[in-house]
Amino acid sequence: DAKTTQPNSMESNEEEPVHLPCNHSTISGTDYIHWYRQLPSQGPEYVIHGLTSNVNNRMASLAIAEDRKSSTLILHRATLRDAAVYYCILRGYQTGANNLFFGTGTRLTVIP
Amino acid sequence: DGGITQSPKYLFRKEGQNVTLSCEQNLNHDAMYWYRQDPGQGLRLIYYSQIVNDFQKGDIAEGYSVSREKKESFPLTVTSAQKNPTAFYLCASSIKGTEDTQYFGPGTRLTVL
Numbered sequence: 001d002a003k004t005t006q007p008n009s010m011e012s013n014e015e016e017p018v019h020l021p022c023n024h025s026t027i028s029g030t031d032y033i034h035w036y037r038q039l040p041s042q043g044p045e046y047v048i049h050g051l052t053s054n055v056n057n058r059m060a061s062l063a064i065a066e067d068r069k070s071s072t073l074i075l076h077r078a079t080l081r082d083a084a085v086y087y088c089i090l091r092g093y094q095t096g097a098n099n100l101f102f103g104t105g106t107r108l109t110v111i112p
Numbered sequence: 113d114g115g116i117t118q119s120p121k122y123l124f125r126k127e128g129q130n131v132t133l134s135c136e137q138n139l140n141h142d143a144m145y146w147y148r149q150d151p152g153q154g155l156r157l158i159y160y161s162q163i164v165n166d167f168q169k170g171d172i173a174e175g176y177s178v179s180r181e182k183k184e185s186f187p188l189t190v191t192s193a194q195k196n197p198t199a200f201y202l203c204a205s206s207i208k209g210t211e212d213t214q215y216f217g218p219g220t221r222l223t224v225l
Contacts (some may be wrong), residue, residue, distance in 0.1 A: 032211070034213065036214075041165070041200075041201050041219070041221075042118075042218060042219065043204070043216030043217050043218055043219050044155070044214075044216050045216065046213050046214070046215065049213065071137070087154070091211050091212070091213075093212050101155075101156075101157070101171075102147070102153045102154040102155035102156075103154045104153060105154060112204070
């Protein structure tokens with residue numbers, strides 16, 4: 001199964017950019033890279049996803065390495081409300097249900 | 113408002129009792145999922161369904177059962193056979209299949225006394 005590897009935790013100062021890394025060295029050609037985040041005692045929420053090109057939306061940016069073996073979620077200005085656990089997951093037609101797997105993610109702490 | 117609802121938010125049961133957790137969505141999504149989350153851990157898939165009247169086991173289906181009689185509803189029963197049922201249970205849905213973005217409900221925290 002194609003799995004991802006993320007640091008257990010990261011810290012950031014408020015209003016500074018945050019770069020959350022994810023390694024996925026066994027990614028297949030048809031797998032999309034998805035990011036979700038989970039605030040305490042809530043369900044995860046979708047953040048962003050991409051296939052090959054970098055992606056931007058109102059929440060974040062996703063930078064994907066040229067070989068697609070790693071990606072980085074970028075929060076341009078961290079706020080206290082961004083403190084959450086961030087999950088990097090692979091999704092694809094071939095990946096299927098075998099990889100409906102959320103690891104422990106990266107716990108982001110934002111320091112005021 | 114479109115979304116996924118789970119009820120109740122907190123649930124207490126005595127050991128040995130079966131309990132059913134509700135999950136409803138009005139997003140017109142075909143696929144629905146149940147996950148379990150233990151403290152400080154990630155999410156583990158219990159069951160998923162990609163179409164009405166059909167569902168598949170996930171990684172930790174033992175001690176759980178589901179039904180999918182309606183598109184909008186995917187209830188999860190935690191049976192007495194589940195050895196350690198106390199956990200946070202999350203329901204999700206996606207438009208079609210497992211490759212799509214998932215939308216999660218607020219979760220039900222089950223405590224078995």
